[in-house]
Amino acid sequence: MSTSRPARTDRRVDLVLLGVALVWGSSYLSAKLLVGLGVAPLLALRYAGAALALGLVAVAAGVRPGRAELRCGLVLGLTQAAVLGLETQGLAGTSATNAGLLIASTLLLTPLAESLVRRRWLPPSFFAAALVALVGIGLLVGRGGLHALLPGDLLVLAAAVVRAGHVTALGVLARRHPLDLRALTLVQLLVGAVLFAALDPRGLVAAAGAATPGQWLGIAHLALGCTVFAFLAQSWAVRRTSASRAGLLLGTEPLWAVAIGVALGGEVLGPAAACGALLLLVGTSWGRRAEARDRLSAAVPAPSRPPGPAAAAGAARRASARA
Numbered sequence: 001m002s003t004s005r006p007a008r009t010d011r012r013v014d015l016v017l018l019g020v021a022l023v024w025g026s027s028y029l030s031a032k033l034l035v036g037l038g039v040a041p042l043l044a045l046r047y048a049g050a051a052l053a054l055g056l057v058a059v060a061a062g063v064r065p066g067r068a069e070l071r072c073g074l075v076l077g078l079t080q081a082a083v084l085g086l087e088t089q090g091l092a093g094t095s096a097t098n099a100g101l102l103i104a105s106t107l108l109l110t111p112l113a114e115s116l117v118r119r120r121w122l123p124p125s126f127f128a129a130a131l132v133a134l135v136g137i138g139l140l141v142g143r144g145g146l147h148a149l150l151p152g153d154l155l156v157l158a159a160a161v162v163r164a165g166h167v168t169a170l171g172v173l174a175r176r177h178p179l180d181l182r183a184l185t186l187v188q189l190l191v192g193a194v195l196f197a198a199l200d201p202r203g204l205v206a207a208a209g210a211a212t213p214g215q216w217l218g219i220a221h222l223a224l225g226c227t228v229f230a231f232l233a234q235s236w237a238v239r240r241t242s243a244s245r246a247g248l249l250l251g252t253e254p255l256w257a258v259a260i261g262v263a264l265g266g267e268v269l270g271p272a273a274a275c276g277a278l279l280l281l282v283g284t285s286w287g288r289r290a291e292a293r294d295r296l297s298a299a300v301p302a303p304s305r306p307p308g309p310a311a312a313a314g315a316a317r318r319a320s321a322r323a
Contacts, residue, residue, distance in 0.1 A: 025256025028096035041207035047193035049223030073187025086159035093152025100257020109164035133283025139276025
């Protein structure tokens with residue numbers, strides 16, 4: 001009896017984290033199908049719906065943004081908006097499968113950015129993994145030759161670079177300030193909603209009036225499923241499992257993106273692109289493990305502060321980057 005309950009709890013947590021990775025992986029095809037509404041109008045609707053839903057959750061929980069959340073949320077809201085703007089614009093010029101795979105390069109770019117901030121070099125194995133991932137990216141986006149490179153792929157790669165900076169900045173701010181993650185995310189969503197609405201107000205009105213019921217369902221999926229559900233579910237799950245296990249399960253996002261893009265979107269990976277996708281996944285997984293081992297080996301024995309803030313910062317990084 002004493003062992004069955006933890007086992008059931010572990011399975012439930014694993015399923016929740018896999019559910020988060022699944023909805024994140026599905027976001028690329030959903031956004032690609034909706035990008036015809038216009039990038040700014042689509043993102044304004046997505047942000048507004050997510051902000052409304054999370055705002056209701058915050059009110060019910062008695063959560064209110066303080067000065068720290070407002071200041072940090074303004075900065076992080078702008079960087080997050082840049083990530084989604086580049087990513088969504090890139091989807092207009094590439095496949096959902098490619099976008100889901102290329103954005104996985106954030107898993108390597110983020111520890112690299114953090115190492116530069118902390119002025120601590122990563123081990124050689126990390127750079128070997130990065131080289132494998134770069135070869136995979138070359139095969140994936142080049143499709144057998146650089147002449148076939150698509151602008152959409154470059155925009156998604158730019159989104160991955162900006163996301164790495166966003167996640168790094170979030171980690172620094174979370175360590176310096178006692179931030180409420182729900183309040184911080186709400187501020188970021190409000191910033192994004194206002195920004196994208198201001199970029200194309202006429203397009204927003206036109207898109208809202210012309211959207212079909214199916215498109216509204218897709219927008220709801222992006223706003224409620226890929227943002228609010230993912231944030232709340234991840235915040236619940238990461239407190240009940242190890243960081244390495246959570247990272248492993250959430251790292252299946254690109255696999256879901258490929259499966260959904262191929263099965264539901266009718267997208268096809270050629271032999272060179274399939275080989276590149278495999279190398280990219282292997283490289284990012286290897287690099288993440290190398291960075292985690294290096295971080296653990298450098299940890300100071302018997303830390304004086306509890307692990308709660310660090311775990312919360314890690315949850316904030318993933319949820320904020322995908323919000």
